[in-house]
Amino acid sequence: MQRMATPSSAPSSTSGIAAAPVFSPLYQQIKALITRALQDGEWRPGDLIPSEAELASRFGVSQGTVRKAIDELAAENLLIRRQGRGTFVSTHHEDQVKFRFLRLVPETEPAQGLRMEREFLECHRVRASGDVVRALGIRAGDMVLEIRRILRIAGEPVVYEDIYLPAAPFRGLTAERLERYRGPLYAMFESEFGTRMVRAEEKIRAVNASAQEAALLRVPEGRALLSVERLAFSYGDQPVELRRGLYSTAHHYYRNELN
Amino acid sequence: MQRMATPSSAPSSTSGIAAAPVFSPLYQQIKALITRALQDGEWRPGDLIPSEAELASRFGVSQGTVRKAIDELAAENLLIRRQGRGTFVSTHHEDQVKFRFLRLVPETEPAQGLRMEREFLECHRVRASGDVVRALGIRAGDMVLEIRRILRIAGEPVVYEDIYLPAAPFRGLTAERLERYRGPLYAMFESEFGTRMVRAEEKIRAVNASAQEAALLRVPEGRALLSVERLAFSYGDQPVELRRGLYSTAHHYYRNELN
DNA sequence: GAGTGGTCTAGACCACTCC
C-alpha cells in the first residue's frame, strides 16, 4: 500500500489555486478498499471476512491500521466484530436488529414479543414521478416499482407505506413474492436482489388523515398521523429506496436518541 | 493504574452463582475517571483539558490507552479534539452545533441563516406531577420549575414548549432572566447553573391541536402537530429536563438519520 | 520551534470461540 500525495505536495486550500489535496490517511484508503469489496459483492452479507492479520498482509500495512479501518466500518454497521470468531459482513437477517430502521415502539411494552403482520395492497411498475426521480437519482421517465402495504401490530393497523424502488435491480419482484417471503423487506432485498440498505434519512411531519388514509388505518378522517418520508441508501451512499409512511401514534410512538 | 479483577478470578455468568465480573479494560477505567472529573466540574465546558501525554503520566498508563478513552468520549460528544490545539470539554456555546438537539429544519432552506425568536410565556414553581416525578427521578412532592415558551422562525410561530426542571439546581431562574439571556437554553443552563445536557431521548407522536394549542401556534384547531417529548440527561445519565414540544410542520420537518 | 493531536508500526499478552 502506497501513501497518497502528502500535504507537502498538495498545497493547502489557504494558499490559493484550486487545491487538489488527494491526501488521505492509510486507514481511510484501507476502509475504501474494504467498502469497495463489499459493494462488489466479494464478501456477501453474513459472510466471514478475512482476519485482520490476513488483510494486513494483503494490503501491506500493519494490523493496527487494518484494525482502525474495520473499527470505523463496524461503527457504521457495515461490519460486525465477534471476538474469537472473526469479522462478519452485517446483514438484516440474523441480527438481533431485524427491524433496525423501524423506530415505532408500542406505548405499553408487551410482555410477549410484538406480533406483526404485513399486508401487501399493491406492487406494480410505474413511470417515476419527478419527486422519485430526484430522490433516487434515476433518469426522468425511468420505471420504478411501487409497493403499498400495511403493517398490523397485535391486529391493529399501525403503518401504511408507499414504497418506490428502481425497477431494474428489483426485476422479478411481485406482490405474490412479497406475500410469500417471511421476514423484513430489507432482508429480502438483501438476499434476493443483492441490495443491502446501509443507512437512511427521514423527514418527519404531522399530517391530518385523508378519507382514504383514515380508512386504511381505521381512524377517523382528520386524525393526526406521523408522516415519515424515508430515503434509504446502499453501499457508497447510493439512494435505492424512497418510502412514505403514515404511522398511527395512538398506541405507539417514534423513538429517537439525540447525541 | 491497576488492572481490575481479571476474568480468571471472576467466573463467567454461565458457571452459575451471582457472577461479579468487576473487570473492565484499562481505557474504560480511564474513561470513567475523566467522566467523573467532568461531572465534578474539575474541567468546565469550553476548558482545555490536559494533554494526552500529561493524562497518561498522571494515570500511569500509556498515551495510547488515554487516547482510546478520549476517542470514545469524543464520539459521545463530551469532549472535542482539535488537532494542534488540544482536547476541550464540549459546550453548547461556541460550537457550530448551537442547536444540536433541535432537529427541526425549514422545508425550503433559507439563503440567510434562520432568524429565530423566543417568547417566554411563563416560568413558575409547581409541585411535580407523577409523570414528572418518574421522568426526572425526583421525590414525590418535590418542586419543579415549569417554563412555557414559543419559538418563532422568520416571524412564524413554529414550536410551543412546556419544560420541567428540578427546582433545586435551577434556583434563581426567572422569566425575566430567561428573556434577557441571548442564546440557546442549554447554553444558559450550562454557564449559569452548571448543568450540561449531554444526550436526550425523544418520543414523537402526531396529535391534533387543541383550541389553546392552535391559538398559540396560529393554526386551525385540529391541525396535526408533532408532539415531541424529550428527556434530557446530564453527565452520568442523570435526567434533568423533561420537555413536551408541539411542532408545526407546515413549513418545517423533523430530520432524522438512521444508522 | 514548541506543543498538541493524528497516523503508523511492531510486538506482547489477554479473552473468546471452536475443534
Place this chain on the structure above:
DNA sequence: GAGTGGTCTAGACCACTCA
C-alpha cells in the same frame, strides 16, 4: 491448542496551531 479479535505498550514521525 489454534485462531480470532481486544487491550496495552513504546516509539517514530506527520499535521496542525500558535507564539
